[in-house]
Amino acid sequence: MQGGSAAIRRPSSRFRHWRDWVTAYLFLAPYLFFLLIFIVGALFLALYYSFTKYDLLSDPVFIGLQNYRKAIDDDVFLHALRNVATYTVVVVPIQTALALVMAAILDQKLPFRRFFRVAWYLPCVASSVVVTLIFMWLFLPDGFINYALNLIGIPIRINWLGEEATALPAIMIMNIWATAATQMLIFLAALQDVPQPIYEAASIDGAGPVRTFFQITVPLLRPAIFLVVVLGSIGCFQLYDQVKIATNGGPNDATLTVTYLLWREGFRDLNMGYASALGVILFVIIFVITLVQRRYLDVRPDY
Amino acid sequence: MATPETARVRQRAQPLPLIREVRVQPPRISRVVFMAIAFFITFLALMPFVLTVSGSLKTPSEILDWPPTLIPSVFRWENYVEVWNNSHYFPQWIANSIFVSAFHLVAYLAICSLAGYAFARMNFPGATVIFLVILGSLMVPGQVLWVPKFIILKTVADLGGPTLIDNLFGIILPDLAEVFGVFFMTQFFKSLPKELEEAASLDGASKFRTFWQVILPNAVPGLAALAILRFQGEWNAFQWPLIVARQPQNMTLPLGLASFQGLFGVHWHWVLAGAMFNAVPVIILVIFFQRYFIRSVTSSGVKG
Incomplete structure (x- = not known):
């Protein structure tokens, strides 16, 4: 009942x-x-x-894991993966450290801080196309970057984006310039949550600003650092716009990235199946990186 | 008994604000160092823009000079006029970009605020699952979806639907799935006081009327922050439009500019002048609406 x-x-x-x-x-x-x-x-x-062979013209044919097997043996893909990994390993630490320093300085209640905040943020609002075009020009053999280096006593006139050794570093520089301030804003928001008494106690104990930064600010910001490192790594693995606009993966594949290869396979050569497999692999890599970083970086702060 | 109690509380409460005011300023020397670093960073951040403005006003020969000049010897304003007139599609690209951004923005704000309101204030089966799916799709790299999205648009046309490849709507529609807005509006609506709707529901207004007449007017700050962030994203968009647009007359401004350097080869005075048309609107927006901007960027954590 x-x-x-x-x-x-x-x-x-x-x-x-x-x-x-x-x-x-x-x-x-x-x-x-x-x-x-x-x-x-x-x-x-x-x-x-990703399990098919598909060229848009005839129907997709199921081929099982062949695309994935092809990717593992594909020297071009492995080369692209190596480029992107190098790029990430260099860019993420530099840009995170820079963003942290910028946020810590803005947090110091300096005069003109509003001006600084807007000025520093402007590189982040220009489109990737504009940033790339500007830097392609600055990186010319007769451009301002070589000129600035000459002024400080390094007499070189390199074609940055045209040479194998310098093309990827040039893209690293332009992207650090263009994204550091976005991450600075994340740190700035996190810094506002740090309890003020902690700083007061530190300064009463006679700790200078540098020591306070390394021994108090950085440890307390670990969750924000985790977020910035993860988002930064994800962004780096997706590097595409600058390569597509400035170098087309060249010279001699020096700036070839996974996403550029995906575009080339899919939309230039119409290998839609293989391009999809590359996309899925990229997704998995990004997912794994996030998990690994979570394991090592995501530690709650103890106040 | 109550009076001495409150007196004691007051006595204890008073010194506290004093302690807060003793906020120790960092010592002088380090402040000078910080200012120096701050100005140096400002120099690095702004210099490329300054050089772009100066480059966009140089003559075709001066822009190739070594050593490069900081201030053009002659201000060649014609560069801007020529960029507008000489490339057949430049005004069209600007019109396309304005159309794409405006249409996307209106539709996006509408669907995100509707969905955000449902998540923030309504109980329905499946809410948690759908919200988790939305959060999960934040992790999907956009490039994985290029191939399937392109094939979906192609299939729509093959099945007799509207042509979306090489069409502005093919750029606009898939971007409406962008995850961040729903997440952002949900958080925003949760922060509004519940009393707003309670009064309205006593009057017997329907859910939609309450939403339209009571909630939306109170959601303007949230909508503005989202609008500015999305405008930047859509106005600057490059990857997806590059896949959809084929012919030059269907390109947006960033695509057109990117095709520019191939078109004009070494004509950097035109390339830089063209870039200004893309950069200036967003820069003005940021300077005027800084507060909204910073708020939305901090909560998204991603460059749009």
Whole structure:
């Protein structure tokens, strides 16, 4: 008897709420439509195409894991992966450290800090195309970068983006310039959450600003550092715009990246299946990097 | 008994603000060092822009000079006029970019605020699962979706639907799935006081009317912050438009500019003048709406 009444009560209470549920789903419907097609659906399609051979003209042919096997043996892909890894290992630490220093300086209540904040942030609002075009010009043999180096006593006139040894470093420099301030803002927000008494105690104990920074600020900011390192690594592994605009992966594949290869395979050579497999591999790599970094960096601060 | 108690509380409460005021300023020398570093960073951050402005005003021969000049010997304003007139599509690219950004922005704010409101204030089965899916898709790199999104748009046309490849709507529509806005608006609506709707629901207003007439007017700061961030993202977008747009008349300004350097080869005075048209609107926006900007960037943590 009791079980029966409970069974009856539940549907009736559901019935009372169904109007609310319909309303909620009506509010959600427009967004869900786009989410389900262009992200969730597209992701499953990418997975499906990665098991096929597909050139857009004839129907996709299922070929199992062949695309993945091809990727593992593909020297070009491995070379691209190496480039991107080098790029990440250099850029992420420099840009994180720079962003941290910038945030710590802005946190010092210096005069003109509002001006500094906007001025430092401006590189982040220019489009990747504008940044790349400007730096392509600055990096010319007769450009301002060589000129500045000459002024400080390094007499060189290199074609930065045109030479194998300097092309990737040149892209590193332009991207550090263009993104450090975004990460600075994350640190700045985190710094505002650090309890002020900690600093007061430190300065009463006679700790100078440098020691306070390394022994108090940095440890307390570990969660923010984790976030910045993860987002930075994800961004670095996706390096594309600057390569596409400035170097097309050259010279001699020196700036070839995974995403550029994905574009070339998919949209120049119409190997949609192989391009999808490269995309899935990129996704997995990024996912693993996030997990690994979480393991080592994401430690809650203890106040 | 109550009076001495409050007196004691007051006595204890008073010295506290004093302690806060004793905030020790860093010593003089380190402040000077910090200022010096700050000015140096400012120099590095602004110099490329300054050089771009100066380069965009140089004559074709002066821009190739060694050593490069900081201030143009003659200000050649014609560069801007020529960029506008000489490349057939430049005004078209600007019009396309304005259309794409404006259309995307209106549609995006509408669907994100609707969805955000549902997550913030309504109970419905599946809410947690859907929200987790949305959070999870923050992790998906956009490039993985290039191939399938392109094939979806192609299939729509093949099945007799509208042509979306090489069309501005092919740029706009897939970007509406952008995850961040829903997340942002959900957080924002959660921060609004619940009393807002309670009064409205006593009057018997429907959920949608409450949302439209009571909630949205109170959500202007959140909508503005999201709008500015998304405008920057869409106005500057490069990767997806590059895949969709084929013919020059269907390109947005960043795509056009990127094709520019191939088009004009070494004509850097035009390239730099063209770049100004792309950079200046966003820079003005940031300077005027800094507060909104910084707020939305901090909560997204990503460059748009």
